[in-house]
Amino acid sequence: MGFDPVDLLFGELCMLIKRKRGWEIAQSLATPEALFRDRRRLCQAIAAGPLLAPTVAAALAAGLRPVHAQEADPSGKLYPFKQNTRYSLDRPITDEKLATTYNNFYEFGSQKNIVREAQALKVRPWTIRIDGMVEQPMEIGIDDLMAKMPLEERLYRHRCVEAWSMAVPWSGFALKPLVELAKPLSSAKYLRMETFKDPKIAPGQKQTWYPWPYVEGVTVQEAVNELSFMVTGAYGKPLPAQNGAPLRLALPWKFGFKHIKSIVRITFTDKQPKSFWEEIQGSEYGFWANVNPKVPHPRWSQATEQPLGSKERVPTLLYNGYGEFVADLYKGMDEKKLFM
Numbered sequence: 510m511g512f513d514p515v516d517l518l519f520g521e522l523c524m525l526i527k528r529k530r531g532w533e534i535a536q537s538l539a540t541p542e543a544l545f546r547d548r549r550r551l552c553q554a555i556a557a558g559p560l561l562a563p564t565v566a567a568a569l570a571a572g573l574r575p576v577h578a579q580e581a582d583p584s585g586k587l588y589p590f591k592q593n594t595r596y597s598l599d600r601p602i603t604d605e606k607l608a609t610t611y612n613n614f615y616e617f618g619s620q621k622n623i624v625r626e627a628q629a630l631k632v633r634p635w636t637i638r639i640d641g642m643v644e645q646p647m648e649i650g651i652d653d654l655m656a657k658m659p660l661e662e663r664l665y666r667h668r669c670v671e672a673w674s675m676a677v678p679w680s681g682f683a684l685k686p687l688v689e690l691a692k693p694l695s696s697a698k699y700l701r702m703e704t705f706k707d708p709k710i711a712p713g714q715k716q717t718w719y720p721w722p723y724v725e726g727v728t729v730q731e732a733v734n735e736l737s738f739m740v741t742g743a744y745g746k747p748l749p750a751q752n753g754a755p756l757r758l759a760l761p762w763k764f765g766f767k768h769i770k771s772i773v774r775i776t777f778t779d780k781q782p783k784s785f786w787e788e789i790q791g792s793e794y795g796f797w798a799n800v801n802p803k804v805p806h807p808r809w810s811q812a813t814e815q816p817l818g819s820k821e822r823v824p825t826l827l828y829n830g831y832g833e834f835v836a837d838l839y840k841g842m843d844e845k846k847l848f849m
């Protein structure tokens with residue numbers, strides 16, 4: 510992978526070890542998911558000894574049912590949103606319990622079961638700053654923003670570079686009207702998005718070798734594509750904290766690491782943003798990250814995927830099956846870059 514361990518600082522070395530462990534799912538692919546999770550938790554409990562046992566028991570209990578941040582979320586009464594039937598699925602919707610308990614949210618830990626830790630995230634009040642190359646920078650509360658946006662539900666496929674996938678009923682609004690609200694200058698070419706930074710509630714952010722806060726970006730052209738969706742809910746309810754409440758991105762033709770969670774800032778800029786994972790390892794996580802079964806990630810073939818909850822692997826589709834909506838965005842561009 511082009512690393513010279515001698516040159517690595519200790520922190521970077523820790524990060525590499527952590528990353529390999531955190532994103533490694535080979536074992537879960539060979540074993541039914543629930544069994545894998547419980548076995549791993551059991552191992553953790555044994556390793557942690559009796560002092561940690563109650564914590565592990567609580568995490569196990571939390572993992573047995575979907576956990577939602579609904580109690581603290583005044584938008585609960587708005588749900589469910591009307592489904593937009595333009596976006597249909599070729600597979601069953603992933604079980605809600607799986608989609609809300611098998612998560613990547615490094616702010617709360619590098620393992621998949623961060624449900625319990627993520628409940629520390631306070632989703633109200635929640636303000637989003639919109640700034641950079643816009644006519645008038647603004648700060649807007651999530652409920653005021655939702656009141657201005659056309660709310661709907663969409664069934665989207667969700668494909669992680671680790672080669673697992675889900676099919677999720679997301680609720681939210683298209684990113685395009687948010688771009689229109691922001692009134693970007695014509696010189697703005699990209700949107701740079703940022704997650705909250707608060708190591709007091711997010712233990713992962715105490716790991717200073719990661720370049721916090723989590724950052725992701727898209728071009729303005731991608732942002733106004735009809736598929737780009739700002740997610741506020743899932744399964745007809747407000748988004749659970751662990752899935753990125755109260756506002757996360759969904760770009761179904763790109764790998765899941767582009768789907769930045771718990772967004773607090775959107776900056777319009779003429780410079781291509783450097784994302785969190787690109788900063789850590791640019792040769793593995795590029796800016797475009799469009800799904801292509803023929804372009805393997807250095808550690809995971811992308812030819813097939815494992816829909817969570819199913820025992821069958823299925824072929825992965827170019828642009829995750831959304832080529833009719835997005836292929837035109839990339840006409841004439843260098844294919845070597847587009848899929849990394």
Ligand code: MTE
Pocket residue numbers: 608611612613614615616668669670704723751752753764765766767768769770771
């Ligand atoms: N956003 C933040 N802020 N922190 C993260 O660690 N992980 C990304 C993405 N967004 C991540 C994030 C990755 S790698 C994936 S695959 C998806 O979130 C997972 O979303 P899910 O947990 O809702 O399935």
